[in-house]
Amino acid sequence: MAILVIAEHDNSxxxxxxxxxxxxxxQMGSDVHVLVAGAGCLAVAEQAANVxxxxxxxxxxxxxxxxxxAENISLLIAELGKDYSHIVVPATTSGKNFMPRxxxxxxxxxxxxxxxxxxxxxxxxxxYAGNAIATVQSLDAIKVITVRTTGFDAASAEGGxxxxxxxxxxxxxxxxxxxxxxxxxxxxxxxxxxxxVISGGRGMGNGENFALIEKVADKLGxxxxxxxxxxxxxxxxxxxxxxxTGKIVAPDLxxxxxxxxxxxxxxxxxxxxxxxxxxxxxEAPIFQVADxxxxxDLFDVVPKLEQLL
Amino acid sequence: xxxxxxxxxxxxxxVKVRVKSDNSxxxxxxVKMAMNPFCEIAVEEAVRLKEAGVATEVVxxxxxxxxxxxxxxxxxxxxxxxxxxxxxxxxxxxxxxxxLLQKVVADEQPGLIIMGKQAIxxxxxxxxxxxxxxxxxxxxxxxxKVTIEGDNVQVIRExxxxxxxxxxxxxxxxxxxxxxxxxxxxxxxNIMKAKRKPLEVKTPADLGVEVKAxxxxxxxxxxxxxKAGIKVACVEELVDKLKNEAKVI
Ligand SMILES: Cc1cc2nc3c(=O)[nH]c(=O)nc-3n(C[C@H](O)[C@H](O)[C@H](O)COP(=O)(O)OP(=O)(O)OC[C@H]3O[C@@H](n4cnc5c(N)ncnc54)[C@H](O)[C@@H]3O)c2cc1C
Numbered sequence: 001m002a003i004l005v006i007a008e009h010d011n012s013x014x015x016x017x018x019x020x021x022x023x024x025x026x027q028m029g030s031d032v033h034v035l036v037a038g039a040g041c042l043a044v045a046e047q048a049a050n051v052x053x054x055x056x057x058x059x060x061x062x063x064x065x066x067x068x069x070a071e072n073i074s075l076l077i078a079e080l081g082k083d084y085s086h087i088v089v090p091a092t093t094s095g096k097n098f099m100p101r102x103x104x105x106x107x108x109x110x111x112x113x114x115x116x117x118x119x120x121x122x123x124x125x126x127x128y129a130g131n132a133i134a135t136v137q138s139l140d141a142i143k144v145i146t147v148r149t150t151g152f153d154a155a156s157a158e159g160g161x162x163x164x165x166x167x168x169x170x171x172x173x174x175x176x177x178x179x180x181x182x183x184x185x186x187x188x189x190x191x192x193x194x195x196x197v198i199s200g201g202r203g204m205g206n207g208e209n210f211a212l213i214e215k216v217a218d219k220l221g222x223x224x225x226x227x228x229x230x231x232x233x234x235x236x237x238x239x240x241x242x243x244x245t246g247k248i249v250a251p252d253l254x255x256x257x258x259x260x261x262x263x264x265x266x267x268x269x270x271x272x273x274x275x276x277x278x279x280x281x282x283e284a285p286i287f288q289v290a291d292x293x294x295x296x297d298l299f300d301v302v303p304k305l306e307q308l309l
Numbered sequence: 310x311x312x313x314x315x316x317x318x319x320x321x322x323x324v325k326v327r328v329k330s331d332n333s334x335x336x337x338x339x340v341k342m343a344m345n346p347f348c349e350i351a352v353e354e355a356v357r358l359k360e361a362g363v364a365t366e367v368v369x370x371x372x373x374x375x376x377x378x379x380x381x382x383x384x385x386x387x388x389x390x391x392x393x394x395x396x397x398x399x400x401x402x403x404x405x406x407x408x409l410l411q412k413v414v415a416d417e418q419p420g421l422i423i424m425g426k427q428a429i430x431x432x433x434x435x436x437x438x439x440x441x442x443x444x445x446x447x448x449x450x451x452x453x454k455v456t457i458e459g460d461n462v463q464v465i466r467e468x469x470x471x472x473x474x475x476x477x478x479x480x481x482x483x484x485x486x487x488x489x490x491x492x493x494x495x496x497x498x499n500i501m502k503a504k505r506k507p508l509e510v511k512t513p514a515d516l517g518v519e520v521k522a523x524x525x526x527x528x529x530x531x532x533x534x535x536k537a538g539i540k541v542a543c544v545e546e547l548v549d550k551l552k553n554e555a556k557v558i
Binding site: 067069070071074092093094096097098099100101102103104105107108109110111112113122126127128129130131132133134135136137138139140173174175176177178179180181182183184192196220228231232237238239244245247252253263264270273274275276282287288289290291292293294295296301304305308309 | 320322323325326327328335347402403404407426427429430431432433434435436437438439440441442443445446447448450451453463466467468469470471472473474475476477478481486487488522523524525526527528529530531532535537538539540541543544545547548550551555557558
């Protein structure tokens with residue numbers, strides 16, 4: 001049986017996270033289909049058809065799926081998913097929202113945030129803020145899975161040649177409505193796929209001081225992240241939170257500025273290739289995971305760092 | 310309106326867990342346990358709804374071994390009116406928990422159900438959504454603001470790109486994110502009072518739910534350790550290392 005990957009998109013562009021999920025799916029079996037559910041999303045289906053390793057794209061283009069409301073899209077996925085061995089989605093806030101609903105409709109477990117495929121039914125996933133890795137075997141006929149994107153390389157966005165098949169199944173539970181969104185616009189790379197990430201914590205003192213970090217980010221082409229404390233204090237918006245309960249990142253270079261290194265923060269960044277910590281407290285736990293630690297006042301060294309880049 | 314809140318007993322968030330030497334599980338012997346932080350936020354939200362005159366009663370439910378009653382008493386001390394304990398010493402997977410909660414919902418008929426978005430032990434982030442599927446109720450996950458408006462609830466949700474607002478018909482399920490509120494501490498008089506509040510104990514069998522395993526834990530292993538790094542003396546040295554040693558810039 002084939003594997004169904006649910007595409008992450010905004011009705012015009014296929015999101016990069018989908019490519020990591022496709023790679024995970026190809027490790028579970030050979031026949032990978034992608035479902036694009038949205039409204040006016042033909043362009044996304046065309047992009048999905050080009051992804052290497054995808055053999056078939058299902059396009060559910062219907063007004064009810066425009067905002068991927070969980071109540072509606074879960075009914076669609078549960079109906080189509082019955083014929084698949086695995087249903088796979090990247091563990092974004094969108095996938096995390098509707099996928100457990102799909103699992104319950106199918107009366108199966110969800111295996112959340114896998115980082116490794118051991119076999120078609122056995123997967124590794126971090127638990128306890130990444131302080132342990134559980135190897136979990138599914139006993140269900142249909143495996144419902146969310147994929148932590150940092151665990152898998154992205155499939156090539158080009159080179160595929162899948163056919164696109166329209167599915168006209170319209171499910172509207174009629175219990176929820178989209179009201180609006182405040183989406184943060186940024187020219188910087190996405191936090192979860194950036195090659196370099198620089199994050200600020202409570203040590204930044206206020207939101208204006210994040211400009212110091214942004215200047216470094218501009219020089220490095222980096223994304224900007226934050227600790228929970230910086231978000232809670234209102235320095236920066238919630239979408240910048242890195243950690244156990246925020247975004248998981250694993251860039252080539254992660255620079256933590258004025259961040260102490262709580263378990264919950266480490267959970268979101270300790271798989272980065274190279275970690276730099278700048279903190280004035282030499283006992284800060286962040287230094288235990290840092291490849292390069294600089295004990296200094298950030299207000300002295302961050303502007304200097306920017307000049308030297 | 311009656312509000313149902315779920316609470317889970319988990320490892321205290323400050324404790325770094327260790328894996329057992331036989332790789333069968335993590336070692337929770339003599340480890341400090343507490344209410345899951347996201348459940349604390351759920352209790353706080355429900356109590357605030359009661360204080361605002363929106364909720365008439367706050368019922369709190371927990372599932373697991375007898376020791377969960379400690380966390381139920383905490384919730385009662387924080388302002389919940391009564392507690393239900395579904396007692397079981399078996400491993401309760403998210404789907405089973407959702408099925409048990411479905412029965413509680415059928416009995417209690419709450420107008421709103423508030424749950425934590427994830428438990429910090431299994432990090433699953435799924436029980437609320439599963440309960441929503443089983444009850445057919447709409448869901449407002451990762452909530453940072455909840456407003457009851459007549460027969461609807463408006464929920465502002467923390468999503469990857471920022472914030473999203475949805476409107477749901479009641480009854481509905483809300484799962485909490487960190488910015489929803491800042492939970493209070495229980496006062497000593499309230500802790501004393503909580504001891505006398507009603508706490509009902511039921512079993513999965515009482516509710517007619519079979520505890521079924523959908524997964525098997527093959528092993529639990531420690532994560533790859535990072536090797537200790539070095540301290541650099543100045544920014545110049547840092548930039549040099551990043552360019553010439555790590556070669557990442
Ligand atoms: C349920 C739950 C979930 C959580 N999820 C997350 C999560 O996803 N992500 C997350 O990050 N946290 C999370 N946390 C919070 C976490 O426990 C910590 O509270 C948080 O990470 C601390 O942020 P911080 O390091 O910025 O602040 P602090 O711990 O206050 O550290 C500030 C650091 O800045 C340094 N500093 C101050 N001034 C300067 C200066 N001028 N120059 C240099 N250094 C300076 C200090 O020495 C200190 O080390 C969670 C907590 C809970 C309970």
